Amino acid sequence: xxxxxxxxxxxxxxxxxxxxxxxxxxxxxxxxxxxxxxxxxxxxxxxxxxxxxxxxxxxxxxxxxxxxxxxxxxxxxxxxxxxxxxxxxxxxxxxxxxxxxxxxxxxxxxxxxxxxxxxxxxxxxxxxxxxxxxxxxxxxxxxxxxxxxxxxxxxxxxxxxxxxxxxxxxxxxxxxxxxxxxxxxxxxxxxxxxxxxxxxxxxxxxxxxxxxxxxxxxxxxxxxxxxxxxxxxxxxxxxxxxxxxxxxxxxxxxxxxxxxxxxxxxxxxxxxxxxxxxxxxxxxxxxxxxxxxxxx
Numbered sequence: 001x002x003x004x005x006x007x008x009x010x011x012x013x014x015x016x017x018x019x020x021x022x023x024x025x026x027x028x029x030x031x032x033x034x035x036x037x038x039x040x041x042x043x044x045x046x047x048x049x050x051x052x053x054x055x056x057x058x059x060x061x062x063x064x065x066x067x068x069x070x071x072x073x074x075x076x077x078x079x080x081x082x083x084x085x086x087x088x089x090x091x092x093x094x095x096x097x098x099x100x101x102x103x104x105x106x107x108x109x110x111x112x113x114x115x116x117x118x119x120x121x122x123x124x125x126x127x128x129x130x131x132x133x134x135x136x137x138x139x140x141x142x143x144x145x146x147x148x149x150x151x152x153x154x155x156x157x158x159x160x161x162x163x164x165x166x167x168x169x170x171x172x173x174x175x176x177x178x179x180x181x182x183x184x185x186x187x188x189x190x191x192x193x194x195x196x197x198x199x200x201x202x203x204x205x206x207x208x209x210x211x212x213x214x215x216x217x218x219x220x221x222x223x224x225x226x227x228x229x230x231x232x233x234x235x236x237x238x239x240x241x242x243x244x245x246x247x248x249x250x251x252x253x254x255x256x257x258x259x260x261x262x263x264x265x266x267x268x269x270x271x272x273x274x275x276x277x278x279x280x281x282x283x284x285x286x287x288x289x290x291x292x293x294x295x296x
Contacts, residue, residue, distance in 0.1 A: 001214045004044050008037050008210070016199060026198040030116050033206055038113045041213070045109075049101050053094035056231050057086065060238060067242050072263035074252050080245060081238055093234070097227065104139075104224040107132040108216045111150060112209045117157035126154055135224065142219035145171045147212070158208045162188040 012033055019029040060082065068077040082089040107129050115121030126133050136150050146153055146160040152170060159166040161177035168174055189196060189204050256264045 001044070001210075001217070004040055005207075005210060008033070008040060009207075011036055012203065012206075016202075024198055026202055029199075030202045030206065031121075033202070034113055034115065037206065037210070038109060041109050041113060045101050045105050046098060049097040050094050052227055052231075053090055053097050056093050056097075056234060057090045059231070059235060060089070061086070063235060063238055067238075071249055071252060072256050072261050072267075074256050074261070076252050076255075080248055080252075081241060097225075097230065100225040100227065100230060101221070104135055105217070105221050108136055108150065108213060108221065111154045112213050112216075116205060117155075122154060126151060136216060136220045139224035140216065140220040141223060142215060144177055144215070145173055146177055147215055147219075150216070153212060157205070158188070161208075 015033045015036065016024065016029050019025045019032060061078075064078050064081050067081065068074065071077050110125050111122065111129065111133055114125055115123075133151055133154075137148065140148055144161070146167070153160050156163075156166055156170060160170060161167075164174065164176055167176060189200065253264065257268075
């Protein structure tokens, strides 16, 4: 998020400049910045999904490597469990994680980022989201009461954090929010002050919405998406698949024996370790079957 914040603040200057002729157009600059920011947030979510998928892939490959040792290092084990390509396996994980991420992150991002506080755009977005706008409420684990109901924060914005009257009326608390995602009462401005420079007002408003999105991301979206449960499920799925493929592993064991896999031969009785291949294949398979039964 810090990289996104730095990146969008740099872009802000270009966007403000493009909407400053002949005078600074506060509304256009606000919406233009938010449109660009929303696209960056979508990219951020995809990047996070990719990072989590890469970590899960590494865990899965470690598990597959262990399973491979159980079958004497056969090169066929990995293909049977995850497919021929690690990249395709990673892409499948990434796609699944992206779906989970967007299921819960998209409503929050749309409600907070795409339109300013008190705008018709924000009101219509929340209305169009319907029940999706309430998904995150059950998963928010932070301490700040202003974020416990997304619709309330979307409606009141930073006033729900720093305006004592609004907090008392809406939340029933008297103290103001302290140090929420880097925002403190020392750098809060009055958005309703007509003497406040418009650029400063837009910057504060959008920056605060970014902070709010990060708060939901850290203390709600990750939990709601169930990444930990998904990762455990994927790893357990590999274990179950390994157990289900007993017939496949029997065939692979026979192939490894025919190819004189040294790891396999080291576990066989001495009368089956001969390097001379003057027996019929059917006889060798029969002997291997007997040997495998002896070693169960």
